[in-house]
Amino acid sequence: MVVDDQTSMRAMIRRALQDLGFKDVRDKPGAVEALSAIKADRVHLVISDFNMPEMDGLQFLEAVRTDPVIGKTVFIMLTGSADKEIVQKAAALGVNNYVVKPFAPAALKEKIERVFGELT
Template structure:
């Protein structure tokens, strides 16, 4: 079994098509365990109910945005060590700086390629194969 297959992943994005794209890209990298949500509040409930190893979250979501979700995950001891990759169409320095301040592990700008996603995940977890 590859290292990727052992990593449980949560995917949070308001657009179902983007969640499907992320899931398909992750499957190409060997990931097998996924849960998804369309907003930050639902995502946080998923994470608290059953913590995952990796969260890939959009920044711009209703109810609780990606930064709020990141802060909540980091503040809750059972989830605080999960890897968190922020995914967004906004590449401004202020957003990146705030995400880093709150403990993001990596940052991925839309649109992205499978190779870029792999690079960001491997920066956090090491080689996937």
């Protein structure tokens, strides 16, 4: 599940994931919609932007981590800055990895492989 309020960013990440071999890539423009979608139909990986209206990436991560059903879902945070405070808060909430925008698809692949192991 790709969660980002920017349509172009969602499309780019979705395309990168498909190129890496991911078959069922879904996306949502916001964390509120994404949260209800993954509760209804679980996913193995969430890639979420930090800076979104309504519910930011940290709030979304916290909501996922505190849910007994989806709490172990792999979560990678996207952020437009390498702000240490955001990274530390995300780490404290249990983020699996983070990617600083802008990034190349190879960087995203590396972050995913650090969590899941080598993609084939």
